[in-house]
Amino acid sequence: MDIERQKCAPIYTALERFRKQRVVPFDVPGHKRGRGNPELVELLGERCVNIDVNSMKPLDNLCHPVSVIKEAEELAADAFGAAHAFLMVNGTTSSVQAMILSVCKPGDKIIMPRNVHKSAINALILCGAIPVYIDPKVDTHLGIPLGSELSDARAAVEANPDAVAILINNPTYYGICSDLKGLVKLAHEHHMLALVDEAHGTHLYFGPDLPCSAMEADADMSAVSMHKSGGSLTQSSILLVGPRVNAGYVGQIINLTQTTSASYLLMSSLDISRRNLALRGKESFAKVVNMAQYARHEINDVGGYYAYGTELINGGSIYDFDTTKLAVYTRGIGLTGIEVYDLLRDEYDIQIEFGDLSNMLAYISIGDRIQDIERLVGA
Structure with missing residues (x-):
C-alpha cells in the first residue's frame, strides 16, 4: 500500500472544489441544493444537500x-x-x-x-x-x-x-x-x-x-x-x-x-x-478488538450469559474467529436473544444488531466508545 498516495481523497476534494464554485444548477436533483425543500435542509444540513448533485x-x-x-x-x-x-x-x-x-x-x-x-x-x-x-x-x-x-x-x-x-x-x-x-x-x-x-x-x-x-x-x-x-x-x-x-x-x-x-x-x-x-485502520481496529474483548470478559463474569470467542476454534468448521463480533448466548438466563434485544431497546435505549432464538449480537466498530461498552455491559 502506498501510504503517501492514500492520503488523497479525490471525490471528496472534487466536491469541496465544486461547492466553493457556487454553480447555478439547471440539472437534477430538483431540490436545487435544498432551496426547493427547506425541511430536507433542516433535517440533513446545508452542506449535505449542497453536494447531493448529479454526475458532471x-x-x-x-x-x-x-x-x-x-x-x-x-x-x-x-x-x-x-x-x-x-x-x-x-x-x-x-x-x-x-x-x-x-x-x-x-x-x-x-x-x-x-x-x-x-x-x-x-x-x-x-x-x-x-x-x-x-x-x-x-x-x-x-x-x-x-x-x-x-x-x-x-x-x-x-x-x-x-x-x-x-x-x-x-x-x-x-x-x-x-x-x-x-x-x-x-x-x-x-x-x-x-x-x-x-x-x-x-x-x-x-x-x-x-x-x-x-x-x-x-x-x-x-x-x-x-x-x-x-x-x-x-x-x-x-x-x-x-x-x-x-x-x-x-x-x-x-x-x-x-x-x-x-x-x-x-x-x-x-x-x-x-x-x-488506510491511514488509521490498524490503530482503530486494535481499539475495537480491545473493546470487544473487554466486553466479552465482563459479560462472562456476570453469569448466565456466554459471550463466545476464539475458544470455539476447532480447525475445521470454525477455522478462525473474528474477535470484533460480540455475539452472546442468552438461553442460560432463560431468555431468547430476541427477548434480550427487545429489553435492551425498550428498557435501556440500547440498539443492538439482532437477536435470534438463542443469541444476540452487538456490532462493535470504529465509532464505538468505551463508555458505550460500559453502558451495554451494565444493562
Whole structure:
C-alpha cells in the first residue's frame, strides 16, 4: 500500500472544489441544493444537500469513470490489495450479485453454503445458474451455523467438477471464519473461481491479528460492506477484483443493474472512509478488538450469559474467529436473544444488531466508545 498516495481523497476534494464554485444548477436533483425543500435542509444540513448533485464533468461518472472516481477506485484497490475495485452504491447486495452474474451463465453450477445471503439466491434467479449447496455444520448448543469445512467443499467439488465457482461466507454474522486460503486453493486447483461474501469483514484488511481477508487468500472477487465496519454511509459498498478476472467485463455487468444516478454522498463517504482506514485502520481496529474483548470478559463474569470467542476454534468448521463480533448466548438466563434485544431497546435505549432464538449480537466498530461498552455491559 502506498501510504503517501492514500492520503488523497479525490471525490471528496472534487466536491469541496465544486461547492466553493457556487454553480447555478439547471440539472437534477430538483431540490436545487435544498432551496426547493427547506425541511430536507433542516433535517440533513446545508452542506449535505449542497453536494447531493448529479454526475458532471469535474465530478466524473460512476458508470464510466475516467477521472476522480477512477482515481478513487484505484486507491481502494491499493488499500485492499486488489487488482481492481468498484465503488458500489446499491449496497453489498449489488456487489454479491455482480460477482455471481459475472462468472455464471444459464445452467452453470456454483458451489455455495446453504446459509448464503438472499442476494446470492436472487442472483441465481437472474442468471439461471444452478446452486450446489454445502450444508454448514451447526453448533447445536449455541444454535448457530458454522463455516464451510474444507472436506465438505472438496466433496462438492469432486462431485461437480464442471462447477465454475465457489462462493464463501467469511466471516459470518456470528464471527465464524472458514479456512479461506484452503477453500480458495481448492477452487483454483479445479479451475474454478473463488468468490467471497465479505459483507462483515471490511476490518479484516486493516486490523491486527484478525482472520485472513479474501484478497490475502488470493480470492478472485470479494464483496466488502464498507458501511458495516468501515465507517462509510449505509448502502455504500466496494467490489474487489483479483487479477484472474476481467475487470472490464465485471464493470459491464455492474452497469446492467446499478443506478445511473449514483449518490455523491455515498461515493464520497467511500472515498473518505477508505482514506481513514488506510491511514488509521490498524490503530482503530486494535481499539475495537480491545473493546470487544473487554466486553466479552465482563459479560462472562456476570453469569448466565456466554459471550463466545476464539475458544470455539476447532480447525475445521470454525477455522478462525473474528474477535470484533460480540455475539452472546442468552438461553442460560432463560431468555431468547430476541427477548434480550427487545429489553435492551425498550428498557435501556440500547440498539443492538439482532437477536435470534438463542443469541444476540452487538456490532462493535470504529465509532464505538468505551463508555458505550460500559453502558451495554451494565444493562
